[in-house]
Amino acid sequence: MARRRLPAVLAAFALVAGIAVASPALADPIDDRRKAAEQRAAANAKAQADAEAAMEGLDANLQATASRLLDLQAQIPAAQAKLDEAKAALEKAQREAALIAARLVDAQEQQVTLSAKIQTDTDEAAKMRAAIGQMAREAYRGGGEVSGVSVILDAQSTEDFVQKYGLVSTALRTQAQVLDALKAAEASNRNAQARLDAVEERIAELKAEADQKVVEADQARESAADAKASLDALVAEQQAQQASLESQKSALAAALAQMDAEAKAIENELRAAIDAQRARDAAAGKPQPAPGPVGGGLFGNPTSISPMYVTSEYGMRLHPTLGYVRLHAGIDLRTYCNTKVYAGRAGTVTWAKTRFGFGNQVMIDSGFVNGNAVSASYNHLTSFAVATGQRVERGQLIGYSGNTGTSAACHLHFEVYVNGATTNPRPLLGL
Numbered sequence: 001m002a003r004r005r006l007p008a009v010l011a012a013f014a015l016v017a018g019i020a021v022a023s024p025a026l027a028d029p030i031d032d033r034r035k036a037a038e039q040r041a042a043a044n045a046k047a048q049a050d051a052e053a054a055m056e057g058l059d060a061n062l063q064a065t066a067s068r069l070l071d072l073q074a075q076i077p078a079a080q081a082k083l084d085e086a087k088a089a090l091e092k093a094q095r096e097a098a099l100i101a102a103r104l105v106d107a108q109e110q111q112v113t114l115s116a117k118i119q120t121d122t123d124e125a126a127k128m129r130a131a132i133g134q135m136a137r138e139a140y141r142g143g144g145e146v147s148g149v150s151v152i153l154d155a156q157s158t159e160d161f162v163q164k165y166g167l168v169s170t171a172l173r174t175q176a177q178v179l180d181a182l183k184a185a186e187a188s189n190r191n192a193q194a195r196l197d198a199v200e201e202r203i204a205e206l207k208a209e210a211d212q213k214v215v216e217a218d219q220a221r222e223s224a225a226d227a228k229a230s231l232d233a234l235v236a237e238q239q240a241q242q243a244s245l246e247s248q249k250s251a252l253a254a255a256l257a258q259m260d261a262e263a264k265a266i267e268n269e270l271r272a273a274i275d276a277q278r279a280r281d282a283a284a285g286k287p288q289p290a291p292g293p294v295g296g297g298l299f300g301n302p303t304s305i306s307p308m309y310v311t312s313e314y315g316m317r318l319h320p321t322l323g324y325v326r327l328h329a330g331i332d333l334r335t336y337c338n339t340k341v342y343a344g345r346a347g348t349v350t351w352a353k354t355r356f357g358f359g360n361q362v363m364i365d366s367g368f369v370n371g372n373a374v375s376a377s378y379n380h381l382t383s384f385a386v387a388t389g390q391r392v393e394r395g396q397l398i399g400y401s402g403n404t405g406t407s408a409a410c411h412l413h414f415e416v417y418v419n420g421a422t423t424n425p426r427p428l429l430g431l
Contacts, residue, residue: 065244065248066245068237068241069242069245072241073238075234076235076238079227079231080231082230083224083227083228083230083231085227086220086224086226086228087224089220089223090217090220090224092220093217094217096213097213097217100206100210104203104206107202110199111199111200114192114195114196115196117188118189118193118196121185121186121188122189125182125185125186125189128178129182131178132178132179132182255406256326258356259356262355262357263357266355266377267417267421268420270350270363270373270420271419273365274373274419274420277368278373289370289371291370291371291372291419292370292372293370294369294418294428295370296427296430297427297429298428299344299345299425299428300342300344300345300394300395300429301342301429302333302341302344302378302412302414303333303335303341303401303412304335304339304340305334305335308334308429308431309333309334310331310333310334310426310431311332311333311334311411312328313328313331314329314426315327315328315424316328327422329415330379330414330415330425331413331414331424331425331426331429333411334411334412336410337382337402337403338382338400338401339400340397340400341378341398341399341412342395342397343364343394343395343396343398344376344394344429345364345366345376345394346366346392346393347392348364348365348390348391348392349363349365349386349387349388349391349392350363350364350365350375350388351363351388352386352388352398353388354405356405358405359402359404360379360381360382360384360399360402360405361377361378361381362378362386362398362399363375364398372418372419373417374418376414376415376416376417377415378412379405379407379412379414380401380402380403380405380407380410380411381399381400381401381402381404382399382401382403382404384398384399385398385399385400414429
């Protein structure tokens with residue numbers, strides 16, 4: 001059960017529900033973004049747990065809307081991170097595809113250059129072979145081999161010898177140069193062909209890589225589109241839930257006002273009974289002493305769960321989506337639906353009835369402790385095992401736990417009143 005203490009905070013209704021969904025800076029590493037998303041999800045999970053307790057006091061529609069909004073808030077950071085990862089994967093695939101495309105263009109240009117060079121060298125080699133063949137035919141028509149001895153023997157004079165020998169030397173030198181050039185051209189051609197074969201093999205590899213990158217980019221693009229669609233759907237639903245909460249603002253204010261009125265009525269009833277008891281005791285000559293400190297461990301475990309397990313503490317809390325601050329005036333103890341609930345301390349049942357927000361409530365008056373009137377309430381019960389005015393002992397069955405009233409789930413909401421005002425039950429339970 002939660003009790004409002006700062007109604008002015010209602011002006012902030014639903015504003016705290018908004019969360020940023022803009023993409024993190026592109027310069028952030030994806031691991032940092034994932035870690036940030038995990039931290040946001042953890043914070044949202046804690047907010048969800050706090051809100052489930054804070055939602056006591058709301059009607060079912062408000063609880064469902066606020067709960068769904070919290071669920072959306074928990075999902076959006078993960079959806080944003082998934083979209084960021086998909087975008088990063090798409091950008092990576094596109095960058096790699098661009099690099100492969102550039103390499104492919106370069107390899108194709110090398111292919112064209114090498115093919116042209118091979119063709120040029122082939123044409124030159126053909127010309128040189130033709131020239132060598134022509135020289136051989138000329139030599140054959142001239143009488144076969146031309147040697148230095150024939151030049152000497154056939155010379156008619158010294159001048160004739162010099163002239164013929166010069167011609168022969170030039171012819172031989174030319175023939176040797178042509179042969180060397182042919183060998184060089186053929187060697188260059190073989191080297192160019194080997195390079196061309198390697199380039200063509202690389203082109204085939206690059207084309208295969210390019211095809212694969214196209215597939216990867218298409219998949220990444222599809223994943224990014226799906227992630228964006230999911231995120232957009234979550235954000236749209238979040239906005240719709242916020243609008244729904246805003247439209248129920250007046251209903252929320254009325255519900256909180258009714259809860260405040262019921263809580264105040266309980267305190268007034270208890271204080272009236274305490275005043276009557278003090279007056280009765282004084283009239284009987286046994287006045288109660290001035291209130292002193294109340295020690296710990298006054299109450300035993302009221303649940304069938306041992307040891308006791310606290311699911312929500314006593315104190316002020318801010319509802320993360322509805323924006324109001326309320327006092328959680330008791331302590332929530334884990335029980336399951338229709339499990340046994342026991343009196344934590346002996347006393348008299350002040351009432352066992354249904355009260356707004358509290359559901360089925362058993363209030364037990366445990367008398368005075370060091371001058372202090374002590375009572376305890378057991379709330380959200382499914383059914384009663386005691387009746388108004390009945391005397392009960394510590395550990396006696398008084399009812400069965402449940403989810404009646406404005407409760408979010410089956411549990412025991414346990415409150416302790418000292419002199420008509422709530423106090424933190426934890427130390428009084430010996431926790």
